[in-house]
Amino acid sequence: MLEIENVTKVYPGRQGMFGASPPVTALSGVSLAIAAGESFGLVGESGSGKTTLTRCILRLEAPTSGHIRFDGEDFARLTPVALRAMRARIQIVFQDPFASLNPRMSVHDIVTEPMVIHRATLGLGARQRSARAAELLDLVGLGPQHLHRHPHEFSGGQRQRICIARALACQPAMVLLDEPTSALDVSVQAQVLNLLADLQARLGLTYLFISHDLGVIRYVCDRTALIWRGQIVEEGTTERVFDAPASDYARMLIAAMPEVRFD
Amino acid sequence: MTHAVASARGQALRRGWFRFRQSGLSMLGAALVVAVLAIAIVGPWIAPFPGHVAGGVDTANRFLAPSLAHPFGTNELGQDVLSLVLAGTRISVLAGLGVVVLGTLFGTLVGAVAGFAGGWTDEVLMRLSDLKLTIPGLILAMAVAAALGAGLLNMVIAIALSWWPGYARLVRGEVLARKEEVYVAAARAIGASPARILFRHVLPNIVSPVVVKMSLDMGFAILTVASLGFIGIGVRPPTPEWGTLLSVSRSYMPDFWWTAVFPGLAMFVAIFGFNLLGDGLRDVLDPRARR
Amino acid sequence: MALLEIRDLHLAMRSFDGEAHVLNGIDLAVERREVWGLVGDTGCGKSLTGLSVSRLVPTPPGRFLAGEIRFEGRDLLACPEAEVAELRGTGIGMIFQDPTTNLNPAFSIRTQLVDVALSAARRDPAILEGARGRAAQAAAERLAAAMLDRVGIPDAAARLGDYPHEFSGGMRQRVLIAMALIGRPDLLIADEPTTALDVSVQAQILRLIRAMVEEFDMGVLLITHNLGVVAQSCTHVAVMYAGNIVESGPVRAVLTTPLHPYTRALLQAIPTRGVVRGALRGLAGAVPNLIAPPPGCRFAPRCPRATDACRAAVPPPRGEGHRVACLHPGDRDA
């Protein structure tokens, strides 16, 4: 469903007062293929390039070279209008649920906004959109009484549910989950992870789950890739990666996982 | 369900009002501003000697010291200084408002376009406003006012011309900051058009700092208007403008000090009021200033 | 006499909405060479407990309602501020979460380390072996280099003149550990010391802290939200919920046979090896409002075992060693 082929992203260097900084290669030759209906985990530490990759996939940035194809269509070749239409099909949930909701909009406006933007393709009237918003809230475990509140009235876990509802509004085929539970407490994280697993099973979604937390990846993903300094260093089924890591980096990371285990 | 919205908004407002009221200085500022605005509206009618406001003179009663009949004394033409000061309020407030509103409208437009479009549009617009920051504002205003000729409207235009870059920079900075917000990235990711992002996600979130700057700027605008009057490039007598009054009467110091001191004090009180109010508003509206 | 003993500590914090009762009777004792993990969700009061020990909770808005904090027998809450200040750096060292913001960007690390060493030496001249005046400055620089070397910064002496931004995140945290230990404290309070770091660096920093415990013969209070970190680096653990320590004891006992329903819920929420998708248990409900907390056990509203007795009064901690504040403890689900 999503093919990333040999993608490289280089940020140009800067002229500085005390010398120039060299160009930064955030991604070099990254290739991944994600099949429909699977849950693909991407693990990386800070500065590994995982955020740059998500931005390239969403076309918030253009890769320096390489191709990203979604359903066989190359993003770089799409017209702005076609790109906007494509955006209905691939959605994202960001890490920080406090920053990713516009504080001045009500939950209703937040969740219906994608439907307003894509009303031409979806063909939903105002009343139908409101009804669908209520449905979506129900889907993520919130109630219709929450529709007309503002983001600041919700806890972190609830906000993340609102973000998920917004992501699902246009019935996307694929959802990018960019560290969706990193800002949450463990007990809340478990609920959100279960919700995501449940939604995937019910709606047949494809996930690209990005995280630095190996435990979370192991729990939700079918296949896993490790990214390190802009390169994919390991890729395989989650089981294989965790049980028989091939690269030194993977072995080191797995050994460093803080687990509740006494042996 | 509208009740929920109302209560959330209401609570935020109540908190703000609470913070505002807690500060005695903000309340004093609000009171002064209300008084100044009231005088600006009714000033010419409550002036004890309306004839003097219109330019009438009473040379028999020149330079009377402050008394019950003339609390602020009389000037070199025998005009009642209190009446002139009261009538001058309207001129100053109107001119100040004009400058701030013009500057805000134009500056916000330029800043929003520059910040949102980026690229060369941004470069050109910002270099233009840099240029303006480099040319001393007062000198520019003086030059423009002198070239346009005396008159209230010309003066307002002249000052506003040097006023917009402040707003342009503020709005541009805020727009750039808001553009980096995750919720804007989220809006782009769902395919929102640039116009939608600007009007729905960016601009509503920068209203507060602009309002705060406007209220803080009212004082400075009044000050600048008076400055031009004082130099003699502005409203000409007999229109009773505070700065002009001061500039005429300074030659009668020290013996007839009241002719200069009272217009000056009026100026100070009005500016002080707007500054106190703006400062208080900033504490309430601008979350970064809350401490 | 324990190194640190907190007894029945109650703390309230004032906010716009009212006064929140954020610490509700904390009992905790830390001995030398013990590493106590203090775990709990956001807002449970674990950081405030740590700050209370150094009396760094701002008052107001904070207000200590009751209790004692005994450090080597002395009640810090009863001491004048000047006396507590004497202990900071030499008696009690602290490390905080974000190594990027906890070093002053405008000064070289030499300046920052030397100043801490000099101010510690004013109280305990042995730190600089009694050196004074100019000799003290030189001794402090030597000590700073030695400490940097000790916490594992390569080429320590040469890097003294560097500024914080020239170090990586992990290295900055090492610098901060060196700063916290340069005054030879007896107790180290580490508030989420690895939360801002990558997993691989986190393990190194935790190992370093463990090594320092032996070397400096000190007690450690390690505040974290991560039970994995506790399991790997603590000797003891205290689990906090909404201002109470609900369960505490030796780390293995508590984490292998958790007795409090909240501890169990926490453990069941962690995706560990072998947990199949959908098998994690989240915790329904929300943390109670601490401005008007429920009268009894604060966990009762979310607890499957709660009875009327639970809702009537706060259950006192029971047991020796492995203590639990619950009327219906048990290591199995009800």
Next chain:
Amino acid sequence: MLRFVLRRLVLVLPVLLGMTVMMFIIARLLPGDPVALAAGPNATAAEIAAYAAEFGLDQPVTVQYWRYLSGLLGGDFGVSIFSRRPVLDDLLTYLPATLELVLAAMFLAVVLGIPAGLAAAVWRNRWPDYLGRVAALAAISMPRFFLGLLLQLGFAMWLLWLPLGGRFPIILEPPPLVTGFLTLDALIAGDGTAFATACRHLAMPAIAMCLSPLATIMRMMRASTIEVLQQDYVMTARALGLPARQIVFKYVAKNAVSATLTVIGLYFGWLLGGTVLVETVFDWPGLGLYATQAIVSQDFMPVIGVAMVIGLLFVLVNLVVDLLYGVINPKVRYS
């Protein structure tokens, strides 16, 4: 670093160029007939035309502008149509007076404003802070020309302590010209009396001038100090037992000052342009007074000259501030 400085200096050129364009537009496109004003009320049409021809004002604006620009390259700032004096000579005469005044005011503002802001932040929400904040707002609200008049009224007219205005009495011999700053020149000449006289003349204008920047610097310093006090590293410093005095005066002050520096740079330019009012009140023979006279008579060459000098100074001061900022704050990168 040298490259940075050079680049910044090169970037000044378009700004100065833009300034000349702007002033030419104002001078030529807006209504007003400077030549008629200059030639006098009784001049005939022929006389006026001759007058215009003498200064090249009968040429199209573009030609005038081109002539002006090519003159600039040779250091020629044009000629005043009133006095017929070269503008450059006038600028060199009046600039030192203005600079002396501005530097004195800025010195007072920085030296008093920074400690005051630091103190207000440390005693935040207690009476010294409240007092300081009210005083600062009052100072900002005080029109400089009105304050100048009040000072004159009090110290020069009633108490007779200080001279009413001017820079140096005509009847006295000024110290030999070295820097153009009378106070400095007097010191260089070792002339104590002249120094005292220069200072007495400088006192009131400098005070009238410094009040508003003083208050702004104080407010800025207070705000940035409070922000710095809330930084994590201050908590760490406290937790590791550094004395409060050392934390405030060493660790906090340096960070807070670097934030305040930018304001100081901006204010300098603002002061240069704002000397007009104070110079008018105190008859201080500086650029402001010169510009005012030129503006009133719509004599635009001097006005452009003054604007260019002030703009250039403004850019230079901000360059210095940026460099200082880099020295204080090692993390800053210039782009």
